[in-house]
Amino acid sequence: MDPSGIFPTSYRTDRRVVRTRWQAIALAVFMGLLLAAPYLASGRIIAVLNMMLISAVIAVGLQICTGYAGQINLGQAAFMGVGAYTASILASKTGMSFLLTIPLAGFAAALFGFLFGLTAARIKGFYLALTTIAAQFLFHFAVLNLPSSWMGGSNGITVPPAELFGFRIVGETSQFYMNLAVATIMIAGAFGIIRSRFGRAFVAVRDDDVAAGIMGINVAATKANAFLIGAFYAGVGGALWAYLIRFVGVDQFTLFNSIFFIAMIIVGGMGSIVGALVGVFVIRVIQEVIATVGPNIADSVSFLGGDIVFAGMNVILGGVIAGSMILEPKGLMHRWNILKSSFRIWPFPY
Amino acid sequence: MTAAPLAVRNATLKFGGVTALDDVSITVNDDELLAIIGPNGAGKTSLLNVTAGFYRPQKGSVELSGKDVTGQRVDQIARHGLARTFQGTHLFAGQTVVENIMIGRHMLMKSNVVQAFFQYGTVMREESEHREAAEEIIDFLEIEAIRNRPVGTLGYGLRKRVDLGRALAQEPSILLMDEPMAGMNSEEKEDLARFILDVREARKIPVVLVEHDMGVVMDLADRIVVLDFGRVIAEGTPEEIQKDPAVIKAYLG
Numbered sequence: 027m028d029p030s031g032i033f034p035t036s037y038r039t040d041r042r043v044v045r046t047r048w049q050a051i052a053l054a055v056f057m058g059l060l061l062a063a064p065y066l067a068s069g070r071i072i073a074v075l076n077m078m079l080i081s082a083v084i085a086v087g088l089q090i091c092t093g094y095a096g097q098i099n100l101g102q103a104a105f106m107g108v109g110a111y112t113a114s115i116l117a118s119k120t121g122m123s124f125l126l127t128i129p130l131a132g133f134a135a136a137l138f139g140f141l142f143g144l145t146a147a148r149i150k151g152f153y154l155a156l157t158t159i160a161a162q163f164l165f166h167f168a169v170l171n172l173p174s175s176w177m178g179g180s181n182g183i184t185v186p187p188a189e190l191f192g193f194r195i196v197g198e199t200s201q202f203y204m205n206l207a208v209a210t211i212m213i214a215g216a217f218g219i220i221r222s223r224f225g226r227a228f229v230a231v232r233d234d235d236v237a238a239g240i241m242g243i244n245v246a247a248t249k250a251n252a253f254l255i256g257a258f259y260a261g262v263g264g265a266l267w268a269y270l271i272r273f274v275g276v277d278q279f280t281l282f283n284s285i286f287f288i289a290m291i292i293v294g295g296m297g298s299i300v301g302a303l304v305g306v307f308v309i310r311v312i313q314e315v316i317a318t319v320g321p322n323i324a325d326s327v328s329f330l331g332g333d334i335v336f337a338g339m340n341v342i343l344g345g346v347i348a349g350s351m352i353l354e355p356k357g358l359m360h361r362w363n364i365l366k367s368s369f370r371i372w373p374f375p376y
Numbered sequence: 377m378t379a380a381p382l383a384v385r386n387a388t389l390k391f392g393g394v395t396a397l398d399d400v401s402i403t404v405n406d407d408e409l410l411a412i413i414g415p416n417g418a419g420k421t422s423l424l425n426v427t428a429g430f431y432r433p434q435k436g437s438v439e440l441s442g443k444d445v446t447g448q449r450v451d452q453i454a455r456h457g458l459a460r461t462f463q464g465t466h467l468f469a470g471q472t473v474v475e476n477i478m479i480g481r482h483m484l485m486k487s488n489v490v491q492a493f494f495q496y497g498t499v500m501r502e503e504s505e506h507r508e509a510a511e512e513i514i515d516f517l518e519i520e521a522i523r524n525r526p527v528g529t530l531g532y533g534l535r536k537r538v539d540l541g542r543a544l545a546q547e548p549s550i551l552l553m554d555e556p557m558a559g560m561n562s563e564e565k566e567d568l569a570r571f572i573l574d575v576r577e578a579r580k581i582p583v584v585l586v587e588h589d590m591g592v593v594m595d596l597a598d599r600i601v602v603l604d605f606g607r608v609i610a611e612g613t614p615e616e617i618q619k620d621p622a623v624i625k626a627y628l629g
């Protein structure tokens with residue numbers, strides 16, 4: 027909602043993503059800070075930011091599929107894995123540039139996602155959740171059982187560094203700029219999609235598929251496309267992951283990771299791109315804190331053993347998800363929007 | 377001579393042992409308002425559902441402007457120019473009035489997903505054009521003041537108006553309305569009746585109206601089809617129907 031007394035002067039301004047000068051300034055400052063981050067922050071923080079940027083791409087894709095189109099998806103990590111493996115195989119076997127491997131990774135994941143999306147046309151809710159979990163198992167099964175010369179089997183695949191005009195993108199800082207560039211394109215594209223007729227079609231199918239049909243929306247195709255787009259984002263994120271870690275292994279893409287992505291969009295708020303980004307930030311910070319604090323606890327209370335970090339991570343994140351669903355079921359973005367609109371129109375009723 | 381906007385021919389629809397429609401034929405002509413009346417369970421909604429593609433009739437066919445659409449999916453039939461409003465409402469309750477009406481424009485818009493991703497400018501230009509059409513409908517239905525309200529917060533009368541607006545946004549060549557007046561007070565009924573007449577007169581869209589309120593039906597309809605137990609028992613102008621002994625028997629008997 028606009029501040030009191032400000033009315034959109036055209037349909038175009040009414041639909042803009044950035045609507046006020048203050049929003050534009052805030053966005054510019056935020057992007058400026060991100061661009062300058064490698065000069066302002068420690069290497070550790072840049073490493074965390076790299077993880078956040080990659081997660082952001084994947085969570086935004088999941089937001090489109092689950093938050094906007096309402097299609098439960100517990101296979102996002104598998105789709106990420108398909109992208110990561112596609113990029114790794116292409117880069118290590120053909121020496122193809124990352125400018126090609128990243129989009130191809132997206133398309134490979136999109137194809138895989140689309141196949142699961144086709145089943146979404148027929149089943150809903152719990153059964154769909156189960157089917158998307160099958161994506162996880164199918165992915166693991168394929169990697170571990172296909173000849174290891176194809177997918178590396180249980181040994182994984184080592185990935186050569188990304189290269190642009192002879193410059194090797196290695197080290198957290200140059201990788202940070204690569205991730206930032208790709209994430210910016212993907213997030214801007216997500217705003218474009220959700221503000222177009224496709225975004226409306228997704229919401230229509232989510233809210234009332236009978237009415238969506240009578241609007242001329244092909245419900246089955248729209249659901250499948252939601253998976254396709256969501257998986258494309260996961261594939262692109264997976265490719266970035268492959269270039270960041272320079273190694274892919276099947277246990278990097280588990281059901282737990284899928285659940286973390288779901289946690290991100292739940293905590294941030296379903297049906298909001300910015301919400302997905304907020305969720306990524308919150309969950310990644312919590313994960314980082316646990317990863318830092320956990321081993322110390324495990325050391326000092328030795329009878330707990332080393333598994334405490336992983337177990338603790340899941341318990342605490344589970345608590346965060348449950349807590350946010352109880353206290354803030356519509357996510358942090360929803361709370362923010364309420365605060366913002368009551369502040370903006372103050373002291374007038376509208 | 378052009379083909380009728382809508383022709384249902386010899387439609388038979390059975391649910392197990394229940395015959396909801398028994399060899400029903402209706403034709404709707406250009407600019408005509410055809411009312412369908414009948415006691416509860418007569419098969420009125422079933423006839424609309426068969427027409428709109430929700431159910432496939434066991435026998436018979438549905439033609440839109442001379443084109444056989446029997447057995448096609450709901451969204452395909454919508455793209456052939458059929459719009460409908462529901463008994464009750466099927467609006468997108470969390471979305472605003474404008475957003476609901478813009479969803480009606482979906483099938484008339486052409487941008488693809490790659491353009492949506494990369495070409496924000498092009499897509500927003502198309503968006504503005506269709507927004508203008510949506511605003512024209514909002515003016516027509518006199519709902520300017522609530523255009524940015526979520527539909528779920530509106531009263532029933534306004535919701536039915538938005539429902540009509542969303543259907544009109546599809547620029548249909550035939551509009552089906554299932555008991556739009558049910559649950560309205562007389563003022564709301566009068567408003568909606570006025571808009572329905574305008575749809576037919578100013579917008580030249582033929583309308584099939586299912587309605588229980590006889591006063592409304594007699595005022596609005598050019599022609600009336602009476603269903604009872606899934607069969608057409610009478611057909612004619614409001615004057616003819618009022619005098620028809622079979623109709624009087626079905627309603628009183």
Ligand SMILES: Nc1ncnc2c1ncn2[C@@H]1O[C@H](COP(=O)(O)OP(=O)(O)OP(=O)(O)O)[C@@H](O)[C@H]1O
Binds near residue numbers: 414415419423
């Ligand atoms: N999905 C269905 N499954 C089984 N029977 C149905 C179904 N839909 C309708 N029927 C039956 O078909 C008959 C016609 O129902 P329909 O809803 O078309 O009547 P109607 O004329 O719209 O009635 P009302 O005025 O109450 O809305 C009824 O006997 C009804 O019970």
Ligand SMILES: [Mg+2]
Binds near residue numbers: 421
């Ligand atoms: Mg009915």
